[in-house]
Amino acid sequence: MSSVVLVHGIFNHLPGVPPAEAAVRKAEQCRPKLAAGLAAAGLDVPVPEVAMAYYADLLRDEAPERQSAVGGDRLESLTDQELAEVYEWLVAAGGPELPDTQNVGLKPVRQMLGWLVEERSGRAAGRIHEQTVQRLERLLVGQLREVEAYTSWPGRRRAVRERVAEAIRAGRPSVLVAHSLGSVVAYETLHAFPGLEVELLVTLGSPLRVPTVVRRLDPGLRSGRGARPAGVARWVNVADVGDLVAVPPGLSKAFPVDQDETTDVGLGFHGLGGYLSNGLTAAALAPYIS
Incomplete structure (x- = not known):
């Protein structure tokens, strides 16, 4: 059981590494970042157990074309x-x-x-x-x-969702943290498996409002609004002020976000590590992991 399950974004493929091992490696890389964020926020909270929903291998194609x-x-x-x-x-x-x-x-x-x-x-x-x-x-x-x-391929999309859903079932987390493309994957997965429940969904650097993403989203927006997944009790979104992936700014303008925050994570303005090390992210997580 993990207090926090992470859903990664792009550039996370570990070639030749079995998915289960890749998930462990990625989680181990992220836990110190979260510890730094808790310290930056001045929070005396134990660093939670962290698991990674790793799916990057499923986005790789062998066919040359x-x-x-x-x-x-x-x-x-x-x-x-x-x-x-x-x-x-x-x-x-x-x-x-x-x-x-x-x-x-x-x-x-x-x-x-x-x-x-x-x-x-x-x-x-x-x-x-x-x-x-x-x-x-x-x-x-x-x-x-x-x-x-x-x-592009429905079968692959289903496989990614199933992999992420299984990580959530196994971890039974209080908090699901989804970064970048991972926020799209998490949003679709939570809708596809309405029995999955988390107390808090945190999206970081989310491209959910980017036009090319909106056109492909499943389920799509209705009258310009997205729906909250049934199993999500609270949704917090954090975006860096200079993050060109998280555009247009203000996720709550199109999605039922309870708390929509803008911050500055420094020169690593889109990396997951920068977001996890940020005190604002840590403060959002703290009540659910202490």
Whole structure:
């Protein structure tokens, strides 16, 4: 039994490692981060047992024609349709719309990404700025590709949900923490298995409002609103102020979130470790793990 079950996001595949072992490794990496968050919040709470719902291996394809769904991490590797979706993503983040949206090209999309880094983060310029843009470019491409990998085949989608549901059943957690793409997986899993119950759902850096994600969501939104999974007693969402995956800001505008928080997790503005180390996240978890 675990007090907390985590559902990871992208870039978590451990090639050649059995899923059960990968889940243990990932959980072991996260527990110290959560301990740091509790300390940062000044909370005298024992660090809870943590388990990871690991599903990254299920998003990997052996067929060469499917490798593009999970390979490549630069804008140049995208198809025209995928580039248009990245453009739509950046507009949702607050980027300026192009005058001719029928001819979205690589250069203007990359320029828009750079502009957003400057406007949203206000962080260092020069080489550090360039490195930040490259990191965000890789992040957006990876996010888009793994969303596609998760949603493209119904059988694989079911397999991911079943893997996550089994981790929740085994852990019987008080708290389910879902990061990035994991928040989409967790949302769909909790709807698909309404018998699963958690006292608290915490979503971190969630892309649930990103247009390309909304179009693929199951169950979809009704009249622009998502439904609370039946087994969730309380839902807290935390997003970094500069997180370009968690856009548009304000998850509660479209989903029944009880507490919608914005924070600053530093230069690791989308990583799970940064979110777990944040005192705001720890404060949300504390009443359920003490």
